[in-house]
Amino acid sequence: MTKIKSVCVYCGSSSRVDQVYKDAAVELGKTIAGQKWDVVYGGGRVGLMGLVADSALAAGSKVVGIIPRHIQAREIEHTDLTELHIVDSMHIRKQMMVDRADAFVILAGGLGTLDEFFELLTWKQLGLHDKPVVMVNINGYWTKMVEAIRFIANEKFMRDEDLGMFQVVNTVAEVPSALNSAPHERFDPSTKWI
Numbered sequence: 001m002t003k004i005k006s007v008c009v010y011c012g013s014s015s016r017v018d019q020v021y022k023d024a025a026v027e028l029g030k031t032i033a034g035q036k037w038d039v040v041y042g043g044g045r046v047g048l049m050g051l052v053a054d055s056a057l058a059a060g061s062k063v064v065g066i067i068p069r070h071i072q073a074r075e076i077e078h079t080d081l082t083e084l085h086i087v088d089s090m091h092i093r094k095q096m097m098v099d100r101a102d103a104f105v106i107l108a109g110g111l112g113t114l115d116e117f118f119e120l121l122t123w124k125q126l127g128l129h130d131k132p133v134v135m136v137n138i139n140g141y142w143t144k145m146v147e148a149i150r151f152i153a154n155e156k157f158m159r160d161e162d163l164g165m166f167q168v169v170n171t172v173a174e175v176p177s178a179l180n181s182a183p184h185e186r187f188d189p190s191t192k193w194i
């Protein structure tokens with residue numbers, strides 16, 4: 001199992017959300033820094049993304065941001081990061097975020113966060129990576145989505161075993177132990193329906 005050095009955080013870019021999500025973002029930055037892990041994220045200073053970055057930086061983490069040029073204006077890049085990469089496309093951003101991290105944390109977020117979460121799972125299902133994925137279910141935010149994924153397995157559009165591709169925790173405090181104990185199993189796509 002690879003020792004975790006760097007954790008990629010996916011979370012919302014909206015600043016209009018309830019304080020409970022903002023508090024979780026600040027706590028997550030601190031918690032990652034407390035483990036001496038680096039943070040990789042989307043590079044913006046808006047919403048939960050900015051809060052995670054600020055709190056990790058304040059607590060001594062290295063923070064690496066990766067932002068596509070065409071959304072730089074909308075998400076407003078964070079200018080105080082340890083490293084900021086301005087890249088040419090969303091695809092390059094997503095690939096770099098996956099390559100630079102040893103593990104992934106999904107906090108509350110919108111469609112962009114969902115897209116990133118599902119891409120992580122589909123890539124894992126195809127055997128393209130075997131890195132731990134932990135979803136933080138603050139305020140029950142992801143409960144309905146987790147139920148929907150279980151229903152997909154129940155209806156046999158995915159394998160029950162693949163439900164183990166991600167773990168769900170209810171608090172930020174549980175993130176380090178969940179990441180450290182996550183199984184590293186490389187999925188063999190050739191066995192998918194056998």
Ligand code: AMP
Pocket residue numbers: 011012013014042044071075090094109110111112113114115116
């Ligand atoms: P959101 O969860 O929608 O607030 O977005 C969180 C992050 O996901 C932001 O950095 C967005 O730029 C990014 N994002 C939005 N749409 C997509 C997409 N289709 N693919 C990948 N990332 C996205």
